[in-house]
Amino acid sequence: MKTFLCLVRRELVLTLRQGGGAGMALGFFLTVLVLLPLGIGPDLKLLQRLAPGALWITLLLSVLLSTDRIFGPDYEDGSLELMTMGPMPLELVVVGKAFAHWLGTGLPLAVLAPGLGVLLNLDSALFLPLLAAMVLGSLSLSLLASLGAAVTVGIRKGGMIVSLLILPLYVPILIFGVAATSAVIGVPELMGPSMLILAAISLVSLVVAPVAAAAALRSHMT
Amino acid sequence: MKTFLCLVRRELVLTLRQGGGAGMALGFFLTVLVLLPLGIGPDLKLLQRLAPGALWITLLLSVLLSTDRIFGPDYEDGSLELMTMGPMPLELVVVGKAFAHWLGTGLPLAVLAPGLGVLLNLDSALFLPLLAAMVLGSLSLSLLASLGAAVTVGIRKGGMIVSLLILPLYVPILIFGVAATSAVIGVPELMGPSMLILAAISLVSLVVAPVAAAAALRSHMT
Amino acid sequence: MKLIAKDLECQRGGRHVFGGMSFEVPAGSGLLLKGPNGSGKTSLLRMIAGLGDIAAGTLELDGLDDELTIGQRAHYVAHQNALKTAMSVEENLTFWARFMGVACSSVDVREHLARFDLERLAGYSAALLSAGQRRRLALSRLELVPRPVWLLDEPSVGLDAASVELLAAAMRRHTEGGGILLASTHTDLALGFNDTLDLSTFAGRAA
Amino acid sequence: MKLIAKDLECQRGGRHVFGGMSFEVPAGSGLLLKGPNGSGKTSLLRMIAGLGDIAAGTLELDGLDDELTIGQRAHYVAHQNALKTAMSVEENLTFWARFMGVACSSVDVREHLARFDLERLAGYSAALLSAGQRRRLALSRLELVPRPVWLLDEPSVGLDAASVELLAAAMRRHTEGGGILLASTHTDLALGFNDTLDLSTFAGRAA
Amino acid sequence: MQKYANPTRFNAIAGAVLPWCAGLTVLLFAVGLYLGLVEAPQDYQQGETVRIMFVHVPAAWMAMATYTVMALASAVAIIWRHPLADVAAKTAAPIGACFTFLALVTGSLWGKPMWGTWWVWDARLTSVFVLFLLYLGYIAIWQAIEEPTRAARIAAIVALVGFVNIPIIKFSVDWWNSLHQPASVLKVGGPAIHSSILIPLLIMAVAYTMLFLTLHLVAMRTEIMKRRIHNMERAEVAG
Numbered sequence A, B: 001m002k003t004f005l006c007l008v009r010r011e012l013v014l015t016l017r018q019g020g021g022a023g024m025a026l027g028f029f030l031t032v033l034v035l036l037p038l039g040i041g042p043d044l045k046l047l048q049r050l051a052p053g054a055l056w057i058t059l060l061l062s063v064l065l066s067t068d069r070i071f072g073p074d075y076e077d078g079s080l081e082l083m084t085m086g087p088m089p090l091e092l093v094v095v096g097k098a099f100a101h102w103l104g105t106g107l108p109l110a111v112l113a114p115g116l117g118v119l120l121n122l123d124s125a126l127f128l129p130l131l132a133a134m135v136l137g138s139l140s141l142s143l144l145a146s147l148g149a150a151v152t153v154g155i156r157k158g159g160m161i162v163s164l165l166i167l168p169l170y171v172p173i174l175i176f177g178v179a180a181t182s183a184v185i186g187v188p189e190l191m192g193p194s195m196l197i198l199a200a201i202s203l204v205s206l207v208v209a210p211v212a213a214a215a216a217l218r219s220h221m222t
Numbered sequence C, D: 001m002k003l004i005a006k007d008l009e010c011q012r013g014g015r016h017v018f019g020g021m022s023f024e025v026p027a028g029s030g031l032l033l034k035g036p037n038g039s040g041k042t043s044l045l046r047m048i049a050g051l052g053d054i055a056a057g058t059l060e061l062d063g064l065d066d067e068l069t070i071g072q073r074a075h076y077v078a079h080q081n082a083l084k085t086a087m088s089v090e091e092n093l094t095f096w097a098r099f100m101g102v103a104c105s106s107v108d109v110r111e112h113l114a115r116f117d118l119e120r121l122a123g124y125s126a127a128l129l130s131a132g133q134r135r136r137l138a139l140s141r142l143e144l145v146p147r148p149v150w151l152l153d154e155p156s157v158g159l160d161a162a163s164v165e166l167l168a169a170a171m172r173r174h175t176e177g178g179g180i181l182l183a184s185t186h187t188d189l190a191l192g193f194n195d196t197l198d199l200s201t202f203a204g205r206a207a
Numbered sequence E: 001m002q003k004y005a006n007p008t009r010f011n012a013i014a015g016a017v018l019p020w021c022a023g024l025t026v027l028l029f030a031v032g033l034y035l036g037l038v039e040a041p042q043d044y045q046q047g048e049t050v051r052i053m054f055v056h057v058p059a060a061w062m063a064m065a066t067y068t069v070m071a072l073a074s075a076v077a078i079i080w081r082h083p084l085a086d087v088a089a090k091t092a093a094p095i096g097a098c099f100t101f102l103a104l105v106t107g108s109l110w111g112k113p114m115w116g117t118w119w120v121w122d123a124r125l126t127s128v129f130v131l132f133l134l135y136l137g138y139i140a141i142w143q144a145i146e147e148p149t150r151a152a153r154i155a156a157i158v159a160l161v162g163f164v165n166i167p168i169i170k171f172s173v174d175w176w177n178s179l180h181q182p183a184s185v186l187k188v189g190g191p192a193i194h195s196s197i198l199i200p201l202l203i204m205a206v207a208y209t210m211l212f213l214t215l216h217l218v219a220m221r222t223e224i225m226k227r228r229i230h231n232m233e234r235a236e237v238a239g
């Protein structure tokens, strides 16, 4: 357990110092928020309608685009080899890294989302659902991201392949995430089930992703 | 000149083999394309209206997010040092890399955009303007990207800083790009001027970006 | 405890590197791997560390009851130093020690940095280190985390004469303490022993 | 042609590394840089290559009229090999040759690969190379692109005995051909000359 | 080489079976298409366009079936490390991608008259599109990794994880109220369409299956050959 925490701490320190993590996420988020009105014109009604979807898509993209930082650097400088050897089971290493990735990317975005939603004049009734759904959803996003990262670590065309691979897994999260978010103004009774499904997806990926990712990493190392 | 071409060739070979470039761009494009309808709902009318803006934003993002690949790898494996030493003026090296980045990222996206626009059932009258505007715009995008990359190469928090640095420079391109694209269905007489402005921006950045970037690189090396 | 290799065969990228290799390294002794570039020194060390497929043959750490893998009992110092330039010298070492399951105080860490004459730099970012200093930082892991098997790939690369001496001393301490040591090298380190294995003799041999 | 350094001072990351260093290297001769880790060998070579700030003092390549910088006349082989694993061995070498302004045929390239015994691997991806093979690939650039000044930072690292001999031969050819050579090293290379500069003697000296 | 003992036997068997598969495929397609495009009555609301079904539906089924085959082969490859298994998985992918593409194209051709648009982002269409991407990703993995053993393992993992998409496709119509037809053939309580359409549809389905079998056998044989040649080259470079 101590080892696990020390791994998570190290990952966080690295992302923060290297300006991945919260800073990066925020930067990306702001970028999209600035571009969106410019791109589709400053029609407030429209923006309001798009807000939840836009926020969710931004979340997905920023997670998707930070995947290569999960294992890439450690693969290049030889840290990953030591980690595969070390006493800590590789599955746990993956969980640790995914968790750190979530703390560094998904969580801050989820927390910031409602605040930034204001800029897209997001309906304030959606703040809480949005927050809850994103916190829940982003966890599985990070776990699946670590899977994709593990599969493509150190191989050519990694960048493209990873998006092709994880996308299918992200689709349901996005669907239920948006459903859960805009249920309040849409179909309120969808709220509960969607949240549950999001939670279920997180659980499943918590079980599957680390095992698969560890297997992939091992076959990359050998 | 031969040297220049050989540099461009090498850059292209690398992006292609490492799945940056066209592949990456396409993957990213498809991703956004799938996420968009899922996020904001499959309302065709709405999609049609958003299509130009969405495509432009995607273009900007994928350029923005591939910046670190312009100088990053060469900085890490020591190639950049040799390039600063080599007989070829560093400014020219920057132009070469920016050009290759454009060929590998901006251009393919611009060419693919109309085709993929179909899936967002983009008004077919916009195909040509979109193509033209994107080809013009993406050139300056790549040049400015190389400037941002040069300023932040090898420094911590590079990722975030770069987006904050270039974003302001991108805003005008986006505005005029979208204007030029949707002029046909909007205000036709805006078409010409917007295109001209896009061209002007490209020219200016062609002059300024390489010089500034080269200066930045030199000070990073020493 | 004894490291036993029987009829090992190694392939990299589908290409045969060496075959029919057998050797034994009993506790308290070391083996130097020699051989031209590309003869498979790194590959062999990686196989032992569990980082490479064993195409044929067997490899076992004899006379130990629990079911830890060799890798979990071994230190592997590769060409890369596994350092993070965004962290300080001390942070780097501390992390690896903790990760490898040693709850070490800042005192221990500095003491082991001192063994490779790095305590002066403990606070600096690893980005400021020179090539040799980085290598020494990677090496200072060895004694801070006690592990019976040391797998060192050209450990002396980039080290100045004094540091090579420090390294040799550490290696001697390890073998005298009953550890097993395998090190690949092109230059000769002044060690207590000199059993060497020349990998070029196994090239092109089938298992 | 003559490389002249007067009262050089070097600072890295705000810290003083060495000062008051003066030396001359006339055409056709070489200088070996020795000194403990962190004494500034790499820093000095980088300064000469134009990759490092000169805190104080002067550095010039004497007796040449055109206004090329020293860097443009020099080869710099650093700790990193500047190789792309996504390209084949031959592609890597060819690119650098072309980039450095030499229009070389595939024949020349292979001939120079052969000088470091790499022609057999020409077609393979550089990712498949062993540490020493990578180093040799980086070194094969030296003679393919004729440049009067060679700045080599621990060039023999990772090379087997035979390759060290090939390297030494190349270095001798260069000096005998009237070139200037500076090489940092911890091990001794069997070269025709042994003028050495011990950087530790300049540590802590102000200009 | 003993590693290739089984593939050798496989090659022999495949060689013997292939002609029959090919012949059967042609025959079934002839019959199926005749019944489907000529004999079968035109739909009272869909008119002639209903005939696209005989191309579309089996293609869609095969798109999913092929991925299932791929996943199963991958499972075998991971558990038993059988060289033939990852050959099977690898070669199935391109074929599956083609079926998926066919389903997409015929589907959208059908969509134009039925829904008035080539494409809608409803659950099933999207999930099939995603399936297509998944095939591409899987193929890309094989191309991206030179080392065959490493590529095999990674690809297998990808195939297995990606399998979650299949149930999503199958049940998407029921989960999200979709524009698309719900299952009317493959559903509990027996098919719910008239036999004059059902029979040619089923014949076409069998025909597609045989087509897959034929193509797959051919692809597997060539793949095995390629690997042998590859290994010989490698061997002589090393030696």
Ligand code: HEM
Residues within 6 Å of the ligand: E053, E056, E057, E060, E061, E103, E104, E105, E106, E107, E108, E110, E111, E112, E114, E115, E124, E125, E128, E129, E169, E170, E180, E181, E182, E183, E184, E185, E186
């Ligand atoms: C690009 C668009 C389309 C795609 C990707 C698509 C995909 C599929 C898939 C995957 C199946 C297999 C379903 C299963 O076995 O459970 C299927 C079956 C079917 N599709 Fe489509 N389809 C498309 C368009 C259409 C259109 C426009 C129609 C006609 C209105 C249509 C009618 C059917 C029918 C009748 C079935 C058989 C359902 C059953 O009996 O199980 N499809 N399609």
Ligand SMILES: Nc1ncnc2c1ncn2[C@@H]1O[C@H](COP(=O)(O)OP(=O)(O)OP(=O)(O)O)[C@@H](O)[C@H]1O
Residues within 6 Å of the ligand: C012, C013, C017, C035, C036, C037, C038, C039, C040, C041, C042, C043, C044, D127, D128, D129, D130, D131, D132, D133, D158, D160
């Ligand atoms: N990642 C790899 N993939 C495929 N083949 C490789 C890989 N790395 C090395 N090889 C090949 O395996 C063989 C052995 O490489 P290895 O690195 O073990 O040699 P080595 O003895 O360590 O050489 P050196 O003294 O240069 O370090 C070489 O022929 C090399 O070409």
Ligand SMILES: Nc1ncnc2c1ncn2[C@@H]1O[C@H](COP(=O)(O)OP(=O)(O)OP(=O)(O)O)[C@@H](O)[C@H]1O
Residues within 6 Å of the ligand: C127, C128, C129, C130, C131, C132, C133, C158, C160, D012, D013, D014, D017, D035, D036, D037, D038, D039, D040, D041, D042, D043, D044
């Ligand atoms: N990038 C850097 N930024 C700041 N200081 C640095 C940097 N690199 C090295 N230094 C410091 O400069 C001094 C000289 O480093 P240098 O790499 O020149 O030594 P060296 O003689 O090459 O050592 P080695 O034999 O280990 O290669 C060292 O004290 C080191 O800490």
Ligand SMILES: [Mg+2]
Residues within 6 Å of the ligand: C041, C042, C043, C153, D130, D131, D132
């Ligand atoms: Mg080695």
Ligand SMILES: [Mg+2]
Residues within 6 Å of the ligand: C130, C131, C132, D041, D042, D043, D153
């Ligand atoms: Mg040095």
